[in-house]
Amino acid sequence: MSEEKYIPKSKLAQWFDSRLPLLTLSHHLQSYPTPKNLNYWWTFGGILTFCLITQIVTGLVLAMHYVAHVDHAFESIEHIMRNVNYGWLIRYVHANGASMFFLAVYIHIFRALFYGSYKSPREVIWIIGLLIYILMMATAFMGYVLPWGQMSFWGATVITNLFSAIPFIGDSITTWLWGGYSVDNPTLNRFYSLHYLLPFLIFGLVVLHIWALHIPGNNNPIGIDVKKNSNETMPFHPYMVMKDIFALLLFITVFLWFVFFAPNVLGHPDNYIEANPLVTPAHIVPEWYLLPFYAILRAIPSKLGGVIFMFASIFILMLLPWLDTSKVRSAIFRPIYKKLFWVLFFVVILLGYLGAKPPEGIYLILSRLATAYYFIHFLVILPLLGRYEKTDPLPQSISDPVLNKPGVLDKFKKVAAEYEGENVGSFK
């Protein structure tokens, strides 16, 4: 970092900091230079940190009351809801918290797609972010199994059976995952163990994600490189901290609206029926945040093919920094990409809608078209677009587009002229 060396004021602090530089770290985090034009889409990193901590704290408390056994799991959830003091509140925060976490992460990802935040030199930040996202999906899936309702059981059955599509060793892998010949008590126990572990791995990756971010610094809405510690940047504290807190409060308002007024609207009513290995519910749907991938899985008329395309739809994002050949980061200066970004956004929402519908008739045709477009966007359109798109000229600095707006300079001159009359010195 190009910051000046920090030396704590007191002798004691100097003594401590030279042995463990926590104060230097704290100073770095506060003075970390951020581009002065960051908009509210940049507040979701802080919001996501809040979501992770909320999930860990509420989860820790729920674990004090939950019983991971097929005969008691469903009952123990009802016990939490009815008997445990504030159990209903803690569980609803945890369950809706998962949805809010994904809402925030999707906004965060689409922000990166729009402003080209994944491009050089931020590829490693992007890939770590995707690893976090994959771990989030695994954690959420295993958490959804724990209440041992019908959707828990059949969701677990369908997802673990995905691995049986692997040629030759698929069946041994599913048996190994289950610890038996079907989803049963051993499966529930290990999912509980892993559901407890993975959030801490996510936490570790979040530290790496932020560390990697602090090397080049934030991208920004116009996507040009910003000189650090110049009049183009502001210290993280208090400027960004205040903006983040304000956005977080608005986010918490939405979060708590769900918790208090519609706590079950994002869940599936069938999960209030205890798991029954003999009866599959008429409609198995995953949680809303996994629906686009579910639609891709079902769009391919072959078992192995569906599984390959579903995983590929996530892993293709890891290659995005190299698939997008355009040197211009922000979509603001890429007229065609800007439109295609919204097409992609719409296609992903459409896939989510189709994932919730039965795989037949028009729904199946549309899911195939949308799946095809999703892959074409990343594999064909982006590599070619970088070569042929005529981008708009980039501004020289963050202040440039603001100051050089037509009329802005005239306004300055007018104000200057007025002051000149009052004889306050000349500033033309």
Place this chain on the structure above:
Amino acid sequence: MAEKIKRKRRDFLFTATYTVGAVGLGSAIWPLVDQMNPDSSVKALSTTEVDVSRLEPGKTITVLWRGKPIFIKRRTSKEIDEASKVDLKDLKDPEKDSDRASNPEWLVMVGVCTHLGCVPLSDKGEYKGWFCPCHGSHYDTSGRIRKGPAPKNLEIPKYEFVDNNTIKIG
């Protein structure tokens, strides 16, 4: 020259050390991996006996074996005819009906869709056999896959008739 020989010896020592280390690490990790496989108590529950004396022709019962549903269907002669008449060329996973049901009246199958593991519904679907509601796989009256994403026929478990009224599965 002596230097070269020394380096070769050193390379050998390094390679040998890495190899022994890797084998040691691997054998230390294996118990941690294998503990997730089915344990002895799970394996012990390997057979189930079912009394089928009260099952009427055309009806299916579902029993649990190793945590999985097993369909036992007493087929009508019409259903047996339909199943045996099918041309093997029309099948995705060709199998003769006589190979699937040694006693044609009784069809014993694992009631788990070979696609992603849901339980198909009996006497439903385009082939009047089984239909899986999850992703739309159709099975015929012999439990063979006819349409939809499932790759294989419904699995036939190991079973035998202990006497005229009892089937032992497993």
